[in-house]
Amino acid sequence: MFDVRVPIRDWIETAVRYLQRQFATVFDGFADVVDAIIGALLSGFQAVPPLLLMGAIVLLVLWLAGWRLALFSAIGLLLIDNIGLWTPFLNTLALVVAAQLLIVLVGLPLGILAASSDTAERIMRPVLDFMQTMPAFVYLIPAVMFFGIGLVPGVVATFVFALPPLVRLVNLGIRQVPTDLIEAADAFGSTRWQKLVKVQFPVAMPTVLAGLNQSIMLNLSMVVIASMIGARGLGTEVLRGIQRINVGQGFEAGLAVVILAIILDRLTASLGKRQQRRARE
Amino acid sequence: MTTSTAAEPSPRTHPRPDDRPSASECPADAATDASAGKRVKLAARDLSKVFGPRPERALELLAQGGTKADAQKLGAAVGVYDVSLDIHEGETFVLMGLSGSGKSTLLRLLNRLHEPTAGQVLVDGLDITRLSRRELLAVRREKFSGMVFQQFAILPHRTVLDNVAYGLEVQGVGADERRRRALEATALVGLEGWEAYYPAELSGGMQQRVGLARALAVDADILLMDEAFSALDPLIRREMQDELIELQARVNKTIVFVTHDLDEALKLGDRIAIMKDARVVQVGTAEEILTDPADEYVEAFIEGVDRASVLTAANIMQPVKETALLRDGPNTARTKMRRHGLSGMLVVDRERRVHGYVTAKSLGAQLEDPDAPRDRIDPERMEPAVVVDMHEPLQGVIGLASEASKPIGVIDERGRLRGVVVKGAILAALAQPGQTGNGGVVAGSGVAREEGAGV
Ligand SMILES: Nc1ncnc2c1ncn2[C@@H]1O[C@H](COP(=O)(O)OP(=O)(O)OP(=O)(O)O)[C@@H](O)[C@H]1O
Ligand SMILES: [Mg+2]
Numbered sequence: 050m051f052d053v054r055v056p057i058r059d060w061i062e063t064a065v066r067y068l069q070r071q072f073a074t075v076f077d078g079f080a081d082v083v084d085a086i087i088g089a090l091l092s093g094f095q096a097v098p099p100l101l102l103m104g105a106i107v108l109l110v111l112w113l114a115g116w117r118l119a120l121f122s123a124i125g126l127l128l129i130d131n132i133g134l135w136t137p138f139l140n141t142l143a144l145v146v147a148a149q150l151l152i153v154l155v156g157l158p159l160g161i162l163a164a165s166s167d168t169a170e171r172i173m174r175p176v177l178d179f180m181q182t183m184p185a186f187v188y189l190i191p192a193v194m195f196f197g198i199g200l201v202p203g204v205v206a207t208f209v210f211a212l213p214p215l216v217r218l219v220n221l222g223i224r225q226v227p228t229d230l231i232e233a234a235d236a237f238g239s240t241r242w243q244k245l246v247k248v249q250f251p252v253a254m255p256t257v258l259a260g261l262n263q264s265i266m267l268n269l270s271m272v273v274i275a276s277m278i279g280a281r282g283l284g285t286e287v288l289r290g291i292q293r294i295n296v297g298q299g300f301e302a303g304l305a306v307v308i309l310a311i312i313l314d315r316l317t318a319s320l321g322k323r324q325q326r327r328a329r330e
Numbered sequence: 331m332t333t334s335t336a337a338e339p340s341p342r343t344h345p346r347p348d349d350r351p352s353a354s355e356c357p358a359d360a361a362t363d364a365s366a367g368k369r370v371k372l373a374a375r376d377l378s379k380v381f382g383p384r385p386e387r388a389l390e391l392l393a394q395g396g397t398k399a400d401a402q403k404l405g406a407a408v409g410v411y412d413v414s415l416d417i418h419e420g421e422t423f424v425l426m427g428l429s430g431s432g433k434s435t436l437l438r439l440l441n442r443l444h445e446p447t448a449g450q451v452l453v454d455g456l457d458i459t460r461l462s463r464r465e466l467l468a469v470r471r472e473k474f475s476g477m478v479f480q481q482f483a484i485l486p487h488r489t490v491l492d493n494v495a496y497g498l499e500v501q502g503v504g505a506d507e508r509r510r511r512a513l514e515a516t517a518l519v520g521l522e523g524w525e526a527y528y529p530a531e532l533s534g535g536m537q538q539r540v541g542l543a544r545a546l547a548v549d550a551d552i553l554l555m556d557e558a559f560s561a562l563d564p565l566i567r568r569e570m571q572d573e574l575i576e577l578q579a580r581v582n583k584t585i586v587f588v589t590h591d592l593d594e595a596l597k598l599g600d601r602i603a604i605m606k607d608a609r610v611v612q613v614g615t616a617e618e619i620l621t622d623p624a625d626e627y628v629e630a631f632i633e634g635v636d637r638a639s640v641l642t643a644a645n646i647m648q649p650v651k652e653t654a655l656l657r658d659g660p661n662t663a664r665t666k667m668r669r670h671g672l673s674g675m676l677v678v679d680r681e682r683r684v685h686g687y688v689t690a691k692s693l694g695a696q697l698e699d700p701d702a703p704r705d706r707i708d709p710e711r712m713e714p715a716v717v718v719d720m721h722e723p724l725q726g727v728i729g730l731a732s733e734a735s736k737p738i739g740v741i742d743e744r745g746r747l748r749g750v751v752v753k754g755a756i757l758a759a760l761a762q763p764g765q766t767g768n769g770g771v772v773a774g775s776g777v778a779r780e781e782g783a784g785v
Contacts, residue, residue, distance in 0.1 A: 229483035235443055236477035237497040237548070238470035247499070251487045 065191050076195045083147065083201045090143040099135050103127065110312065114319035118312065125308035134283065134305045141272055141282035141309065144200055148207040148268050156212050156264070160219020160257075161245065170220060181213040185271060189278050203271075203280025211267035218260025222253030258321035265317060269310045283309075368418040370452075371584040372440060372552060377413045377449035379435050382406040385447045398607045409435030409444070411608040419551070422578060422585040424595040427605030428631075433588040434556050436605070440586060441474050441554060442466055453552070471501050473552055475545040475583065480557040482537040484529050484544065491516060491525035493540050497548035515547035518577065535566035542574075546581065553583045559594065571597055592632060596620075604628050620728065633723070643727045644720035647740040647749030653678045654688055659705050664693045676715055676739050677707060682746040684739050686712035717741050720748055727751055 069076070094102060103126040111119035129138050163170040188209050192202035226249050234244040250257070276284025283302045290299025380388045380401070388406035392398075398408045410432045417423045425433045438444040440451055442458055450457045453473050458466060470476075476497050477483075484493045495512035503511070516525055519539040529537055538558065545553055559567045571594060578585065589595055595602050596616045603613045604624075612624035623629040651670045654663040654677045667675055667690050674689040692711040696702045702711075717739040718727055730738060737750040 227481070227483070229479045229481055230485065232438070232443055233477060233479060233483040233496075234500075236441055236470065236474065236554070237500050237544075238467045238474075239500045240467060243500055247496070248485060252485065254487070 065194055069194055080196045080201045083151070083204050086150065087143050087147045087200050087204065090146055091139065094139045094143060095136075099130050103130070106312075110316060113323075114316050118315050118319070122312050125312065129305045129308060132301050132305075134286065134302060137281065137283045137286050137302070138305055138309070140200075140280075141284065141306070144203055144207070144272065144275065144280055144282055145265075145268055145309070145313075147200075148204045148211065148271075149265060151204065151208050152212050152215055152264055152268070153261070155208075156215035156260075157219060157257075159212075160216045160260075161223065161250075163216060163220040164223035164249075173216065173220075177213040177216055180209055185210045185274050186277075189274070193278050198279035200280045202278050203275030206275055206278070207268050207271040210271055211264045214263035214267065215257075215260040218256050218263070219253070222256030222260070223249050225256065226252045255321050258317060262314060262317040262321070265313050266310065269306065269313065272306055368421075370416045371419040371454065372417040372586070373452040374413050374415045374436070374439070375450040375452065377436070377439055377451065378411050378447045379409040379432075379439055379444050380406050380411075380447045381409055389448060408432075408608045410439060412449075413610050415603060415610065415613065417584060417586060419584055420582050421600040422587060422598050424599030424602045425586065425588045425605060426590065426592065426595045426599075426602055426631075429590060431605040432608040433590070433605055435608075436610075437477075437554055437556055437586060437588050440552075441470055441477070443477075471497075471548075471550070473550055475548045475550045475553045478538070478541045478545050478553070478555040478558040480560050482529075482534075482541045482561075484537060484540050486529055488528075489525065490521060490527050490529070490532070490540050493529065494543045494547050496544055501548075511547050511549070512543075515543040518546055519543040519573070533566075535562055535570065538562060538570065542577075546577070549581075551584055553585045555585060555587045557588055557590070560589065560591070567594075574598065604631060620724070643718050643722040643724075643738075643740045643751060644748070646724065646727065647720070647751050650676070650739075650747060650750050653682075653747065654707060655679070656685055657706055660693045660696045660702075660707060663688060663707055664690060664697070667693075674736055676737070676747060676750070677712060678747050684715045684717050684741060684745070684747050687715040687736055688712050715739055717747075718751070719743075 097105070103123065106126065107119050107123045110122045129135060159173065163173050185206070188206040189202070192206040196202040196205055230248055230252060231244070234248045239247065272280075272282060273284040273287050276282060276288050283305050286302030287299050287306075290296070290302060378389060378392075382388070382405050384404070385406055388401040388404050388408060389411075391401055391404065392408065392411055398411070401408050413436060415423075425436060427433050435444060439446050442451065442461075446459055450459050452458070453469060456469070458469055461469060485496065488496070491509070491512050494516050495508045498508040498511060513525065516522065519542050521536065521539050521543060524532065524536065529540065532540070538561075541558070559570050562570060574585075575598065585598075587594075587598055589598075599616060601613060601615055602619055603610045604619065604627075605611065606627050612619060612628050614622075619628065620632055623632060652666045652672065652675060654666065654675045656677060656679045658666075663675065667673070672690075674687055676684055677686045677688050678684055686709070688707055688711070692713075693707070696708045696711050702708050713736075716730065716734045716736060718730060718741070720740045720742050727738065731751060737752050739747050740749040740751060742748050
């Protein structure tokens with residue numbers, strides 16, 4: 050239709066190249082930190098005998114979410130070990146936990162910032178929409194360019210994809226705190242920090258936890274995708290199943306992902322309910 | 331405006347050594363005679379608040395005689411305009427007015443929850459509109475006992491005790507003292523034993539007690555209350571009003587209480603300010619406002635724009651301690667009077683219809699008169715009783731009470747005695763819940779009349 054093609058791809062490529070060159074040390078430093086976190090998590094997980102680690106996870110679940118989910122976790126984890134997926138499972142767990150740590154670390158302050166400033170919210174909203182709707186695969190390319198192959202770019206791609214719901218719901222939760230509670234906090238002479246910590250955040254907690262839950266689910270959905278850039282784990286097994294057209298192998302690895310997803314989902318959901326049971330009708 | 335505070339270069343760097351207000355801070359126009367000489371705790375000076383873009387333009391318009399509606403065309407909502415008030419130490423000051431008249435806005439200007447567009451707020455003589463954020467926080471903590479809200483505004487994730495301790499926590503009071511004072515305040519509002527419960531487990535009335543305890547725990551001088559009892563059902567509401575009066579006698583705070591309910595204003599307020607369209611149109615005691623309304627708006631207000639909330643005889647009557655029956659002998663009647671310390675009684679028949687009024691003196695005379703009947707009260711010696719329909723508005727009752735020298739009987743549609751209004755105790759009666767909860771329409775027909783003596 051037109052003679053001139055809008056050179057979006059050239060722009061992006063130039064921009065990424067530029068960033069890559071100018072901020073190489075920053076990216077490398079960041080990669081090292083993430084690498085260290087994952088490494089620590091992984092060696093921690095692997096140092097413990099599988100049965101002991103399973104026991105610890107089951108106890109944690111029992112304490113937070115009750116015996117039903119604890120029973121499910123026990124059976125699920127034993128099954129994963131039984132079909133020989135324990136090591137990939139730990140890899141995936143380390144990836145998921147590391148990415149989620151980053152998400153919480155960045156997402157909470159961003160959400161709070163968005164809630165306390167209309168301008169910040171207006172700027173963030175389209176960026177978040179973009180981050181979440183852009184097909185997840187697309188993040189793999191720059192992630193690889195900046196961080197090479199392995200777990201680190203996996204964490205970064207996951208971070209970008211799974212961050213938005215947390216920021217969004219922290220913002221929403223804090224904005225939905227009833228005005229008279231805010232007025233009460235102010236009338237008693239609370240500082241901004243006191244108001245945030247004693248009133249806004251606790252009252253917004255159920256919404257914040259819903260955001261955490263959503264972002265964990267998105268995080269998990271990236272596991273298989275991230276394996277395409279060399280993030281070892283259950284995703285790699287799925288990928289192998291695809292490459293060999295081996296339904297059974299793919300299904301087993303997929304099942305392990307589902308078990309992890311169910312445990313994490315119910316766990317965060319029950320955190321929300323626990324809080325609500327005490328505070329609301 | 332020529333207040334000394336406005337003339338001072340900076341009240342921050344020159345804190346008033348002695349915070350008693352000087353004469354110039356207390357313009358005569360704002361102080362009524364009755365209150366002269368009392369210490370001003372909280373004052374508003376030419377205070378205005380306009381919401382929306384370019385508030386100064388709206389203020390200019392108003393200064394040139396424009397109305398609130400004119401300002402609205404500029405896209406500005408006038409919350410409060412040009413209000414000057416003195417609120418005295420230890421008084422309960424009520425802000426009353428129709429919905430949207432600016433009561434809540436004015437209340438929130440007093441602790442600067444709303445930033446004033448113009449004017450000053452003086453707390454113990456200190457202009458808080460010029461304070462930095464940090465200084466303002468300090469004033470809110472030291473001078474104000476927070477605020478009590480219509481929807482309670484207590485924290486759902488905290489127990490009763492932790493809610494009550496909130497203000498102390500914010501001030502950095504240590505855990506032990508915090509707990510002690512919170513327990514004390516919780517007991518003060520009658521919530522002993524509920525300390526560990528969560529708000530969702532409490533009734534509305536109890537939640538509002540938590541709100542009140544939270545304010546009392548802080549133990550600062552000024553207590554702001556915005557329609558604090560309006561969300562409660564009528565019985566609980568009266569109970570809370572009574573308790574506030576009782577509490578106030580003990581803690582002696584300066585209370586600013588917002589309501590749109592005349593009943594509540596009359597009952598609680600030492601003085602009442604009536605607001606209309608963002609302005610204060612009258613300030614005075616309940617009596618001053620009832621007997622001498624400043625304009626038709628106030629008149630309409632107390633006569634009953636909101637008719638259901640206007641006081642009637644039924645609202646202010648007291649239970650009848652004792653009556654004489656027509657068939658009572660003079661001795662029986664006199665014994666009844668002695669037992670209840672009365673100097674006179676209404677005489678009723680078995681249907682409790684009023685037949686007259688008899689005094690101890692006339693009974694004595696009857697007993698001394700050998701010709702008088704012994705088996706019943708002598709109709710000749712009965713006085714006519716003053717009775718009033720229970721739906722008679724308060725004004726009529728006040729007029730009647732100031733003339734009558736005896737208690738006024740309050741009767742229902744069928745002429746039966748339901749209560750009495752005692753002369754000179756009308757305001758005292760206002761402080762007690764009425765006997766009947768007739769929330770119905772006021773029938774203006776109940777003209778006071780004298781019932782003839784005799785059968
Ligand atoms: N935050 C705000 N933003 C814009 N306009 C406001 C705001 N708060 C109050 N107003 C306006 O100021 C005026 C006074 O409101 P205010 O809430 O003080 O009335 P009120 O007397 O307390 O009424 P009510 O009995 O309904 O509580 C109203 O016209 C209202 O629309
Ligand atoms: Mg209001």
